[in-house]
Every structure is written in C-alpha cells, then in structure tokens.
Amino acid sequence: MPASTVPQPHSDHLDPLLFGHDPTPGIVSVHADHLGQAWVWRREGERVTLEHDTFRPWLFARDLRDVEHLGTRLVWNDDVAPFSVRSLRGEEGTLRYLLTASDAQALRREVLRGASKRKGQTIGSLRDISGYYSVGPVEGYLMATGRTYFKSLEMQDTVRLQFDLETTGLNPETSRMFMIAIKDNRGFERILEARKASQEGEMIEALMQIIRERDPDIVENHNISSFDLPFLIGRAERLGVGQRGVGLNFSRPGAPAGLWRVQDGGSSPHWACAGREIVDTIDAVRRMNLPSAGLKAVSQLFGIAPEGRVYLEGVKIAETYASQPALVRKYALQDVEEVEALARRVLAPSFALARMAPRPYHRLPYAGTAMGMFEPMMVRAYLRAGMALPGKQPPSESQQGGSVTLFAEGVLERVVKADVASMYPSLIRHERLAPRSDALGVFLHLMDHLTGLRLDHKAAARRGDLGEHEAMQSAMKLVINSAYGYMGAGRMSVFGDVDAANTVTRRGRETLNEVTGALALRGVTLIEADTDGVYFSVPDGWTEADERRVIAEVDALLPTGVTLEFDGRWRAMLSHETKNYALLGYGGELNLKGAAFTSSRGEPYGRGFLEEALKSLLGGEIARIPELYRATVERLQAGGYTNAEVASRAKVNKAQDAYLQSRSTRQEAVYEALIRSGRTWKSGDRFILYQRSGAGLSVLDDPEGCDYDAPFYVQQLRNGYASRLKKGLSAEGYAQVFAQRQPGLFDRPLSEVRAVWQSVSSEPR
DNA sequence: TCAATCCGGGG
DNA sequence: GTGTACGGATTGA
8 A cells, every 4th residue: 555645734734614623533434323422433554443432412402492391301511411401602593502412312302292292293303393403423423523534544545345246137026146246445356156046145145254354444336325235135135144133234343233224215225334434436426417327338438447348238147147157257347346446536525525524424425515515514613612503594585596698599600618717606705705694604714715725736636646636626626616505505504595695696697797798898799608607609710819818808807706717619509599509619529418409318310310410500511411301301211220220218117007006197108108019017127119100109129120100200300300400590591401302493502501690689587 | 487206327 | 213405307287
C-alpha cells in the first residue's frame, strides 16, 4: 500500500462546522443503538480496532407539553437520568428544548404517548407531528460527538471487498446461484462454484467464511442492494443457511450480528450491518445521469473495461457455464474487477463527503445532497452550540423557478453557448442570501468554506495529483449545488426558507436577463435561455475569438462574483422547443437534447432516419433529405427492414395476475398485446414488441421476418420522426422535402429549399 | 399543467 | 427501525 501522498489539511485545521468538531482519525464504521451504545471501528494501517463508546440519545422539541405526563421522571440538566431536558438558546416557537434519555425508544414512546393524548388520536411516528427533530442512532452519535468517517484515510487505505453472483435467473424463488466471484483491494481473488444444486449452501458458507477472513471495511458491487443481497438472502433462507434468528451475518464480531434492510419506505432497499459499509456503485452511477447505468456500459464509457473483456448476455450465462465454464469464470472475475475500478472512481465523492457529513458512508451514495448532507451538517452545528432549531416556517408565497425563454426556433448557424458559472451558489455567497432562521450563520459559513476549499482541491487536482483532490472537489460541488434546493425545500427542511430561495431565483432571472440583453446589444441572435445559460447565434464571419470576446464583454458588466463563461460552440442548431434541440458540431457530431429527439423507445429504423436527416438539415444538405425519406418509406413498404428493426423493447413490471386485476380499470397496451399473443409473463420480464400486419401490437417472435404493419410504420416515420424537422423548414419547404411522390416538372427545385428560423415572441416562463 | 407513478439494474 | 424523500421520464386527472 503506497503511503498517503495527498496533503490533507492537518486535523487541527479542519473547519469544525464542515468536518465536525472531533478530529478522531481512521473511523471506518460506526454502529449505535437506542440505548446510547456505540461501536466504532478504526483503522490504522492494516489493523482495525473496535472501541465501545456511549452517548446520550437526543431529540429537539418545541415545547414540553407532550412529556408533561412524565412529571418528576423528567429531570432538568441531567445526563444520566432516564429522561432529561435542557433548554437551548432560542425564542418561543423554535425547537428550544433538547430532550435526552438513556433509552431513545422509551423517550420516543413517551413523546408519542403524550402527543396521542393531546391530539386525541394515536400518533405512531414523530414524523406525523410538528415540533420535533430527531435522527437515527448512528446519525445521533455522529452529530453529538462531531465525529465523521475516514478522517486521514484515503479510499485505498480501507479494505474493500467485491463479490458478484452468477445465477440461473433473476428470481431467487425459481433460480439458483452457481458461481460467486470475489476479490478485494489487497490482492485477493477467488471463484466459488456450485456445479450441482446441492453445493449451493456450501458455497454461501464459503462466501461468509471469506468475508470473515478478509475482514473488509467496505463491501461493494453494482446493484448489490437490489440484486445480489436479496438473491443471496433469498437462497440462504430457502436452503436454511445462516445463523438462527440472524440470517447471514455480515457484521464484524463484537457487535450485534446480522445483515438488515434499511430505508423501507418506497424507495429501493439498502442494507447495513455492524462494522462494515455496504455500498452500491449503481447509486453513484445513477446520480451521473448517463445514458445507461449498467456496469458494462459505464465501464466502457469510463475506459475501465479490462483488456479482452468477456461479454455474455444475461440469459445465456447459465447455459454458457455448462459448456464453457472457464469462460464464465473469466467473465465473473472481470465483473468484480470492473466493479472495484468503478467504485474507486464513482464512490470517491461519497467517500470524501463522509469525512464531512455526520452520516455513515453507506448512506451517502444514495442520500439526497440537500436533506441528506447539508441539513445534518447544519443541525450538528446547532446541537454543538446549544442553539434551538427553527420552528415552523412562516407561510410564504409559492416557489418560483428559473426562467426558460425560447427566442428563436428553426435552424441557426454558428451557435455558441455561454453560462453563468455556478449561478445560484455565486448569488447566494455574493449577495449573502441565507435562510432567515439560521441565527448562527452556518449556511453561509458552509458555503464560503466549501467554495474556498473546493477551489484549493481543484487547483491541486489540476496540478496533476488527481485522485483524492478530484473526489474532494466534486464532493464539495455536490453539497454547494444542493444549498439552493435545500432552502427551497420548504416545510421539508428545518432551515428551509422559500422567500430566500425565491430571492435567489429572482436574482438568477435578473442576471440571465442582463446577459441576454447585453448579448443582444452586441449583434448576436438569441436562441434559448434556460436558468443559467444561453444559446445564441453569431453573425457570419465571426471567429471563435470574437465569440469569446463578446462573452468577456458581457461578463464584465455582471456583479463581482458572478461570472459568464464560454461553454461551447457548434456549426448549427435546430431549435425545436424549449429544452428540445439538435446540435451539429464542427467535427460533424450530432447532439440531441430533449424528449422530442431522444424518445426512449425509439425504433432503430426511425432513429437512424432522424439522425441522418438532422445531419443533412444542419449541414446544409437539405437536398439529400427527400431521397433519404423516400428510400426509407420504400424500404418499409417493400419489407426491406426486419421486424427487429421496427420493434421496440418493453419491460413488464406487473405480474400477470396483478394486471388481470387492474385490467378492468386501466388497460395497458403492452399487457393487452401479451394477452393477445397468448403469452404468460411474470414481473420483470422483457419483451420486444412490434406492430404486426393485421394483428396490432404483438410480441416479436421472428426478428428476421418482415410481417410488420408497413402502413403503420410509414405513418409513424412521418408523424413521429420527419415532423421533428418542421421548425427548420418553411411550410412549403417541408411539404416539398417530405412529398410522397417524385418531384414533378413544375415543382421548385429542391436545391432552392433553405433551412429557416424565426424569432419567437414568448413570455419568459 | 401538474402531481402521482413508474422505473432503473441485476442473471 | 441503525431515518424521513433517489431522480428523471412518463402518465393520467
């Protein structure tokens, strides 16, 4: 293990509001319970030690009426009594009492008992009443102590283990595991196999044994929370593997054993155990809004797919294993190798955030940045300062958003994009816009220090030593960018202030108006402005230097701390409607934005046509489009496409009986097609569907055949694809380009059809 | 137009 | 029960 080369700020210099006030280094996991016991695992080199700690569970309250019934059992300013209270600095109406207890569950029960009596109905959760703020035990411990994970540790200092299941299917009720690939970042690699079904239980035991021996701090995989763990647990239950009453024990010794589900409500499940952090690379990847969040796709995108990567289709893996086991072993091992590399890259920001936010690492990849990180840091500061949390927010007007204005539609050339760098954070910092309720000024303190530190890390990353610095700066960016959303979250957030958030957006709109106004005065044609950026077209003959000069001129007019930046240039743009456009780069690359151009289930034939047609339209070769269109129509009619090329994919998430139940109230085309095709299905099945001649929407049985409904697809080509070019042509030009017949003698020559644009008079929305 | 709901991804 | 609300696209009132 290479020694840490990243100069981290010395512990003494860590800002306490940002990193918590306790500099304890090396924490890799924390478990805590409602009785105020905490288990803290700390790593020093290759050694991990477990420390027991205690803390006093706490709860902010607006008043004491719900605990009045405790009488003398509630003691003032005492830290050992079963129930106690201390008052915090703050006015009436704020959460100015800190209730503490030796047993958090007992305290909660008593509060709920009092509240139920007061309200005359059973209150089952503190969430159902106002006037309280509480968190879970681990968060409570971290906030109270000022500790955070990973201080003075880098990701590679921790022991990270990856495991990946290979199974005969997706459902543990009907499928089984036949292979588990395991590796860690200390050089361990292992393939476990269960050729026979009878060996599956032993294979699970072997996995658990390896986890105990390799003793990782962190367990990683791609989609581990929705696939590998539920599947593993499902199989262990069926096979009777695992400890009685505990199930599979992922926890480290010396603390409660087990593996449990966290966060049941609605969203996808996540998992925790004591002493190790279970993290899912898919959570981090989803946050990046890539076209696909799949492991293989993302690995290729990031260039981390190993040399000679084996690709196997999911459904074929089990059958391939029967004939070529070595190939599947290689495949499975490459999976965990890829996950390890991916985790290093995409989980680094969460790892860095764990040093700041009073939350366990495993929560951060899927926690919202505002409620999940910003708020806990603010509450920690108030708890530390003995300050009351704000009470109910005053009613305020509804929240206003950024402005989106379409100035021009159609085809424009020489397109430039300029944007205001980090507009909302800049306005917040330079105009000191903060929640009124933040008496301690923590909000702006965090914004200032995060921004300052981020610039340091960015500079360090640019100097060449990437890795940690890049992770740090992008982690900080996440938190900085969540600040505005946090203020605007209204009643949801303790420090929410819709009026302050509205001031930010209003100043944003004013800034954008200043930018568009100043640009227009400099002779450019505005196309679209959206929140913090603007597309415009520059006059013929302008060079890139001219483009940058005009942006610099406008930038100079803006207030200090607010910067307009050059963000890109393109040969031409088809502006379709707000947030829907196509860009053609100077290198010929096409970039599509918005649902109008990137409809998720676009059929291959139509997608191909649209891309070619757009390239011709934007590249000044309109005369090629009629040819392309007619050729596509003729090919459709002549059966020149296969069924597969006109088909689209569909996934069903309702089980068959579930659909049959809801069918009378709501029919859904895909399920109706399955019923018509005489198919049975279960939840999660995927089908490829197409319009079959004379049969309507049908399941694709014969991909190479061509019994598709040609008139339907010709119609769709016209209405669903060709129509996307409408704004770029005159009505006459459009009719001519997409004529159903060959041009006649008296038609105007196609070479005279020009791309057009027109300005749009629309009110800013 | 807006808010409920669906969905990803895994073999 | 080791927190609450993941976020973008789609759908339907």
